[in-house]
Amino acid sequence: MSKQAFQDYYPEELSHCYGCGSNNADGHQLKSYWLDEKQGETIARFTPKAYHTAIPGFVYGGLIASLIDCHGTGSAAAAAYQAQGRVIGSAPALRFVTGALNVNFLAPTPMGVELILRGKITEVKERKVIVEITLSADDVVCVSGSVIAVKMPATMG
Numbered sequence: 001m002s003k004q005a006f007q008d009y010y011p012e013e014l015s016h017c018y019g020c021g022s023n024n025a026d027g028h029q030l031k032s033y034w035l036d037e038k039q040g041e042t043i044a045r046f047t048p049k050a051y052h053t054a055i056p057g058f059v060y061g062g063l064i065a066s067l068i069d070c071h072g073t074g075s076a077a078a079a080a081y082q083a084q085g086r087v088i089g090s091a092p093a094l095r096f097v098t099g100a101l102n103v104n105f106l107a108p109t110p111m112g113v114e115l116i117l118r119g120k121i122t123e124v125k126e127r128k129v130i131v132e133i134t135l136s137a138d139d140v141v142c143v144s145g146s147v148i149a150v151k152m153p154a155t156m157g
């Protein structure tokens with residue numbers, strides 16, 4: 001697993017995302033990495049705080065959706081660089097936003113444990129990347145989801 005997160009390559013002016021921006025002190029600051037680059041597998045970890053509660057003892061689904069969102073878009077950017085055989089973060093930047101986000105809550109997600117997000121790149125096209133994601137707690141898959149990440153439009157950045 002590489003030490004530098006995908007999000008560490010985001011330029012300063014685009015690092016304000018609530019889910020993964022390192023310049024957003026009130027955000028989640030999610031960090032995503034290759035787990036197995038050859039297999040197109042990525043990983044992120046996140047431990048919810050007490051204020052991320054839904055029902056006492058269980059994690060709020062909106063937080064989970066946010067984590068899946070940002071693990072998906074970060075993984076998509078990394079996959080796009082990989083597909084072009086380019087060094088991650090090199091110019092011109094490949095920037096992706098969420099086109100579609102699907103989240104399936106399969107089992108209640110418990111508070112008090114580290115959540116593991118595993119991504120699998122399933123499609124890479126010039127303007128679109130699809131990432132399938134699972135979120136587990138204590139080795140139980142509680143949530144599955146997918147992100148269709150699309151090249152960021154010029155109007156956004």
Ligand SMILES: CCCCCCCC/C=C\CCCCCCCC(=O)SCCNC(=O)CCNC(=O)[C@H](O)C(C)(C)COP(=O)(O)OP(=O)(O)OC[C@H]1O[C@@H](n2cnc3c(N)ncnc32)[C@H](O)[C@@H]1OP(=O)(O)O
Nearest residue numbers: 006009017077078089093094095097098099100127128150
């Ligand atoms: C690793 C190192 C990286 C280094 C550098 C990277 C810099 C990082 C920069 C930045 C990071 C920022 C932090 C991450 C962001 C966090 C996630 C968010 O919260 S983002 C906010 C929420 N999302 C929006 O507000 C989007 C709003 N929507 C739009 O702007 C457009 O609708 C957009 C761009 C999503 C689509 O625009 P179109 O329709 O013009 O796209 P067309 O080019 O025609 O489509 C390309 C392909 O995508 C599919 N597509 C487009 N929209 C789709 C959708 N909604 N659902 C399914 N597929 C969709 C199309 O069918 C097409 O697929 P076919 O090539 O035909 O297979």
